[in-house]
């Protein structure tokens with residue numbers, strides 16, 4: 394294929410600091426409109442901004458986690474534009490000298506691991522929020538005005554939607570590990586814009602870059618890339634080019650629509666923010682932040698493989714979120730077989746979490762409870778299948794596995810004498826299946842075993858049932 398797609402991303406991340414970027418108003422989501430504001434974040438005349446040191450620290454933490462250079466001298470600038478939710482008529486951001494520059498995030502590509510370069514990470518303030526009502530009114534909520542943000546800008550190093558989505562997954566999980574942001578896309582604390590164009594390598598042509606905004610999920614990012622890729626290629630094939638413009642993703646119609654033709658940097662008339670002194674950061678502070686960085690996801694993944702002997706795939710899934718990796722490690726402390734723990738977490742636990750839409754932090758049972766459940770299976774007190782039912786009960790009630798097993802009489806039947814009686818009864822009642830088996834129909838065996846399990850409400854020891862049925866059939 395002669396076409397090559399170039400994808401760059403711009404990601405805005407709200408920092409989880411206690412207070413806003415330039416004032417002491419609380420940085421919280423979901424409070425009543427306009428209850429978290431003061432003269433500074435409302436942009437009243439004469440109010441002066443003061444830089445939040447925690448916001449700087451969080452941004453440096455992100456920069457270090459993504460291998461960036463941290464500027465010891467940087468400054469804040471004004472980006473001038475009018476918008477109703479931008480009370481001051483300008484946004485305080487960083488233009489020429491960002492706090493962090495360079496760096497990379499490694500993603501998985503078809504040809505193995507690949508480094509996606511970062512151009513910069515700068516700090517800035519968020520705007521307020523416009524709410525458009527059904528009656529045609531526009532309401533303004535300034536609670537978000539002045540919330541600290543970092544903007545992460547990548548090089549156009551991604552070539553497929555899969556690479557872009559993997560990049561976002563890695564970015565999000567790292568930011569959550571280092572506790573810089575909760576990265577909740579649905580609450581707007583992680584927002585992503587795409588820059589995309591296509592090169593016709595055979596004819597040496599390329600389309601103008603389109604910027605796509607308003608992506609509210611990683612799957613929407615994938616769909617928007619796919620849509621734009623096709624649109625750019627179709628124009629190239631007609632001998633046309635794209636207009637340099639900003640489009641937005643329409644989730645309902647599954648397509649991008651034009652928002653505006655693209656402003657260029659000069660339209661914003663950037664100028665130095667006169668109310669904030671240059672930002673000077675001591676090397677020793679950077680080193681202190683570096684020393685205190687927690688274990689990052691890719692390091693933890695490597696350690697899980699090494700320490701617990703689990704496959705790379707398992708380690709990847711278990712370290713995707715910090716809370717999940719914590720749950721795994723805590724369970725392993727009480728369990729004998731890390732791979733068994735991994736299987737149960739990746740299987741039934743994740744399945745139920747997804748199904749019920751709950752977070753692992755909100756589970757009603759502890760890692761020790763899961764380890765106890767596995768121990769009941771390993772001791773032969775309950776079968777694997779009964780174990781799954783007990784786990785479901787643990788999800789719903791938070792009861793201890795042993796109490797559930799006792800309370801519901803689920804203890805496995807491993808008594809040979811008792812089981813033999815049941816097996817003989819089942820064989821007597823299913824003469825046809827016995828004949829079928831004798832005539833070489835192996836499927837009949839499965840049916841007979843199934844009937845025995847049913848007769849014991851799934852409580853029979855499956856290995857023992859297998860053995861006893863085979864023995865009994867021989868005698869028939």
Ligand SMILES: [Zn+2]
Nearest residue numbers: 416418431434
């Ligand atoms: Zn304020």
